[in-house]
Amino acid sequence: MTLPMCEPLVYEFGRAGRGARGQWPAPESNPPAVPAALRRARRAPLPEVSELDVVRHYTRLSQLNFSIDTHFYPLGSCTMKYNPRACNAAALLPEFLGRHPLASARHSQGFLECMYELQEMLKEVTGMRGVALTPMAGAHGEFAGVAMIRAYHRARGDLARNEIIVPTAAHGTNPATATMCGCVAREVGVGPDGDVDLAALAAAVGPKTAGIMLTNPSTLGIFERRITEVARIVHAAGGLLYYDGANLNAILGKVRPGDMEFDVLHMNLHKTFSTPHGGGGPGAGAVGVGPRLLPFMPLPVVAKSGAGEAARYRWQGEQDLPQSIGRLTGFNGNAGVLLRAYVYMRMLGREGMSRVGEYATLNSNYLLARLQQAGFVAAYPQRRASHEFILTLKALAQQQGVTAMDVAKRLLDLGFHAPTTYFPLLVPECLLIEPTETESKETLDAFVAAMAQILREAATEPDTVRGAPHTMPVRRLDDVRAARELDLAYRPPAP
Amino acid sequence: MTLPMCEPLVYEFGRAGRGARGQWPAPESNPPAVPAALRRARRAPLPEVSELDVVRHYTRLSQLNFSIDTHFYPLGSCTMKYNPRACNAAALLPEFLGRHPLASARHSQGFLECMYELQEMLKEVTGMRGVALTPMAGAHGEFAGVAMIRAYHRARGDLARNEIIVPTAAHGTNPATATMCGCVAREVGVGPDGDVDLAALAAAVGPKTAGIMLTNPSTLGIFERRITEVARIVHAAGGLLYYDGANLNAILGKVRPGDMEFDVLHMNLHKTFSTPHGGGGPGAGAVGVGPRLLPFMPLPVVAKSGAGEAARYRWQGEQDLPQSIGRLTGFNGNAGVLLRAYVYMRMLGREGMSRVGEYATLNSNYLLARLQQAGFVAAYPQRRASHEFILTLKALAQQQGVTAMDVAKRLLDLGFHAPTTYFPLLVPECLLIEPTETESKETLDAFVAAMAQILREAATEPDTVRGAPHTMPVRRLDDVRAARELDLAYRPPAP
């Protein structure tokens, strides 16, 4: 699968005096004056291009990308599954799109009803007592969660608790969040079976323990079997349990964080509930809380009064939640993303929810089995894969000098996006592979065939793999130069 | 510019029992019965694929295309210019999109007002007395026009007139239309300067002459200077003048067919007024008529009564136009295309109209001048180019064995769509080139550079040109085999 060649910078299509004038308002006959001292002296050096140039340039640029709509994208921990177009269509209805976030209650009931029902559905699938929708990504939800944990301890006068325990396999946002909240991240290891080392955990907890952050299934792609035990240890030490719900899709309808005694979680709605990743965002990181943290939820939260025809919805503020950790967004979070997730959940419905977990897990275990047959090595061969699994290419790297990165790049040539590489950090030369439930058996089989081909190439023509990709718009890029000779913005040549 | 590789047929993604079930209505619990004799016995062999498969497959297929949004497309006679996205956005407003064509007057006034104003604007730019919007493409408009000419003669009892004169350079639809209308097409030649051979014309007209079909500027890319003379000859012989308005953009705001004494014309709104070509359609071929043909217009036509706030619009039918040639479409023509053209005309406005002709002509003459400098031969070097012009590669074909087709294919490799080849038929080895007004000088210069490169290659490495394209998803296709061993539909293997 060859992609088109490079495209010039948008600036290069520009000429002084050109412009997409059909987009510009008419000039004011009597423009209001800005005091000289506050006025801009020279126009900003923005591109001066025609409307056709803009359309053609960005259309062509888009074609340089891989995406779910064009490629299989088995990116572990990222859940790249089909983003239903209906979710987009609904969120783009003109009434939602044109609605000002501070609009009156009269012009808000339809939107708020969706948000309220979204909160309720998320409570049901997580087993939590309250849900706040405003965090704008997973990490933002983590911040809300850990801030609530801190607020909880403080409210009890328990000021010393500033340690957040994270397993070594944790996503980078977990320790980073702890720091942002003024806590210290403390790592505990996992045993050879991938489960948390309980002895180490027991040793780590104590009067400074604010809580623990866990993903389950973990980023090792396996389910933490002794989760009840973990919960007991942490709670007994006075800490709270945080569930990193980036991987909630793995257990949707099978087991609920609330039932595993987690006190708080965030959900990556842009993963589990399939809102698009948009080349980096936007996401939505709704948080759910158990009874202990209910008073501390971030603002605002949608409340309902009355029922049936008389039902009315409104955003609750400080008056309603005086102990809240406060406001985390300018308005109410990524409303358009939340609408998409709402539509997706309504389409899945009760039955569809558990099917997500089931078929994601089926695809993952099938792919793992087939890849093992093809000669790849699982990092945790004794364990059942969850919705994702890890291969380790340590042997390949040692014997053939072909790294996980090389395999990843070669996959691009063969028409597949690469899996996640070198994460989690504790497994050497690893590929973290997540096929998701929306891919067909034929696609998985084609991926296995590509991986098998690469294994053969590694033996017979390793340079093909090491030099990959060969068919992309660019070959491997010089990352060192990128960081050393920083070129972060185009500067137009002086006129 | 390399395009991605081939894509399997949609059927190949299918498996029995798969399907995009989220799109299907729930099964009826009590489905109404179809009598056995009228019932389908076996399900049609349609693909059984998932929603993701459909989205991915057609997204990938689309990437195999050149298009205005991705490439310069100097296709003479086809007017491939920028299709403003606003036109699409307006036509897709839910009220227009959901409106049934037979909706009540109450739910039609907004749409009809647009259609009425479109008729009025088209009258103004063409200088005609009436406009009917329903023909669905240029050829369909031609049909309406020639049918009106026939109806006119018949209404006068002039039954013998069944000859339609067309210049040898005419578009194929002109003679084909004459035949469809039960007329005989009679060709007259053009002189060495490209203008109609007046002597031949004078000899051709007579009591059998129904009319003449002319494009002006002609498909030779030049303006017929003695148009008044032509009109006089044809009218004097009792015939009427038909203007093929596919090229109206060339003279928009400069000269009007009505003022050149044409009796009837069609306009390719999908060219002059920039509605998209959609890979083959839809178009819109509105017709305009002078006073003689007013009673014969095809049905329906929008009428207005009252003015200002009290204005009301309705479709006129047979009662209003009893001499009409009748109805040419199931409803009212390609309404969505007409809306797009309407929006485009409103954006251009009075000043914009003439700029279209001016800048299309500027680009064309510039490109011709530059290509001549680069060594290419103009078919009519003595003449001013209109919005398009013809190169003849006869010498290249004779001397280097590189044909117009070879040059066209090589252009694809260099990132440009090919010009129109081998049309008009009377110029050997020709390329008909129309840059349109929406392309920038830089794009034209890049095209000249590519053409110059091909000329060099033709001299130094002719096989590169003759074997082109090299970078498309397929190389040159076996057209002979396509026509001999007809494979026109996929037949699934018997189960």
Next chain:
Amino acid sequence: MPFIPHTEADVTEMLAAIGASDIEALFEEIPVELRVRSLAGIPAGLNEQQVMQLMYARARMDGRPLNFIGAGAYEHHIPAAVWAIVSRGEFYSAYTPYQAEASQGTLQTIYEYQSMITALTGAEVANASVYDGATAVAEACLMAVRANRKSTAGRVLLPRTLNPHYRAVAQASTGGQGLKLEEIPYVRERGQTELEALAPYAGQDVTALVIQQPNFFGVLEDVDALTDWAHARGALVIATVNPTSLALLKPPGLWGQRGADIVVGDGQPLGCPLSSGGPYFGFMATRMEFVRQMPGRIVGRTVDLDGRPGFTLTLQAREQHIRRGKATSNICTNQGLLMIAGTIYLAMMGAEGLERVASACMARTSELVAALARLPGVRTAFSGTRFHEAVLLIDRPVAPVLEALAARGIEGGFDLAECYPELGPALLVCATEARSAADIATYAAALGEVLQSAPAARKQA
């Protein structure tokens, strides 16, 4: 200047390269006396914001009534993905795929479309669309005259149950070539084409018989008997069908002993929004033996220089750009983009999904008819099996009733007064899968109200 990228410097340089003093000089060959003096009738240009505001206002005037009109255009659910893909610039802004190597996307999609249409109709080959269902019938009549070598009469029989607009278009489109279109009446109680009415043609030269299934009244015709009648007399059969209905109904390729010869219809129900009447697309399919008589574009699968499969326009010798005055038709630009929408729609629905749509249509229409015929002054006109339309007889003129319904936000159906005066006040209603039980109840309540508030003008038999 909207959409024109030229800077003043560009213009200067370009004129210099041309050797012209100014842009006006480029028009020097146009006689001065012909030059436009003013376009005062054209309003000043609007920017995009202004034009969108204007169009929002116009759209608002038309509102979003609850629709029960069919009569040739049907409101169906359209998957959001269909137009998201169709609107991609690479499909939307491409030209006719004459340069095959740079148009494999469009070409392969057409090939897939041809495959799906033949699958649905039971025909062997399909073209890449004509303008709409009405012109498809007209083209089929002309094609039948070419294809039926045994017939010289140019006589085509059109049942009165054929969409009256289709009849009108066929008339206007074929008159020039001297075709004789003759009308076949229907049985008053069943709304079906009368086999006996064909008796007078028994010994005559008939070129073709058109059969619409379901017919304009929504009633199912006895297609086997009609087909066999025609074939027995050397006439070809032109089937005009609703593509959704084909999920449930016998495909025309299997009608009677030998199957219909030409199959046409309007593809609108396959993913095209109602859109005030268009763009839709007309589909057309036939037997392989007649392929060279079929108008319109056709895509074939072939191989490239390296032997790899690829797609290209084929049999172009039938078309106007090659054959000129001898072409099968003058059609050039067709309805390509809509055909792509139809292809994606069919891929989404598959046979099972389409079957569910068709079943839901039939079920909703039965429910609608039951709900409306329950009202005093309303009864059904015909007793035959219907698909998704039905004729109701009302005890007073239909037009004011429809107007009163429109004032209540309901488009109640198509008034048959003009086209079928013999029925008395009659209304053609339609309900597809897009209408819910609540919608039907809303209609029934509104119609009840309307009929109660105004007295019946005159009683009907």
Next chain:
Amino acid sequence: MPFIPHTEADVTEMLAAIGASDIEALFEEIPVELRVRSLAGIPAGLNEQQVMQLMYARARMDGRPLNFIGAGAYEHHIPAAVWAIVSRGEFYSAYTPYQAEASQGTLQTIYEYQSMITALTGAEVANASVYDGATAVAEACLMAVRANRKSTAGRVLLPRTLNPHYRAVAQASTGGQGLKLEEIPYVRERGQTELEALAPYAGQDVTALVIQQPNFFGVLEDVDALTDWAHARGALVIATVNPTSLALLKPPGLWGQRGADIVVGDGQPLGCPLSSGGPYFGFMATRMEFVRQMPGRIVGRTVDLDGRPGFTLTLQAREQHIRRGKATSNICTNQGLLMIAGTIYLAMMGAEGLERVASACMARTSELVAALARLPGVRTAFSGTRFHEAVLLIDRPVAPVLEALAARGIEGGFDLAECYPELGPALLVCATEARSAADIATYAAALGEVLQSAPAARKQA
């Protein structure tokens, strides 16, 4: 099963390959007592048609009022092409561009975005977005603490004229790290931040001063004086700006003698629809010397193995996936798609187009203020130069007035009662280029009516 392609045959084969008896067996490691018994609270699934009907109904409830609210989110014309391109699957459904070779489209667009943001703000480097304007201010405060090595106080001064939601978010986001955010009052007559109010901090360790331009009241601050004051005292300056206004206003990079150090804001006005509050994007730019203190993704231009230019994420050592607990921020997913919309919007508008938008905003707001302040009981609160917002003082409580306007289809502005009680009944109104003279007249007429029909509750000074 919507979105799941598995046939029964697939499942059987796959389970066989795995060696599992059924799908349930794949969950055997989850303790039985934890397994979900029911999800009764989740409604049954809807198909796409049903869910769209539901959403149409919900949307209809909210209507399309005429909007005069700003307060941080602004209604602007968005070229139709922007979202037509942004919605393309290749942008819409791509992941973060970690695999650079397969993501050049997103990466180059980000590089162009960074170029445009620095052009607009006068800063040297920009990141590829944070969540929104509010979190951008919060991140800037944290960044200032890292960047200002001379300051140890962690004290950031926030004018009371800074968007109150931004102040709240800054508070909630930085409290954990112990920042001290202190409020600076404004001059009552002009609605501007009081330079004198800074006097008490003269001798103290101040880490940074935030300056919003135009401020929350729409009033222009004396940015040069404030910037120089801060720099003179070793504090960094965090500029929070409206990007549209930068077409007319002095870029923060040129404020005072040395320019602002960190520039942030909400990119919403650049092509993002109001959309009930999001997704928008926060932009963030700074001096090259501080680039390693800046959170978020950054794209750099480099070369590939063949020396051809290409784009890649760079300076990742600042980010959580590399630096974990020591990262500049925990941000990971950002607002990439909106940033792409912003880039396309800016390319369409260019400097001249944006300047026209900004001028139109200022002009419409003057006209709005003039029309409203003409009504008895309404007057303007401040005398300074405004951009596209203004505070009006009303002679009675604002909430019921806004409600009465809403009943007339008008969203009349933002009630300042809660955030600025000191002003008495006060209303923040906004008019952009999207409001016409007719819209303004409609508002003035409606407000006149509302004020006349209900008596003033109490007179204000």
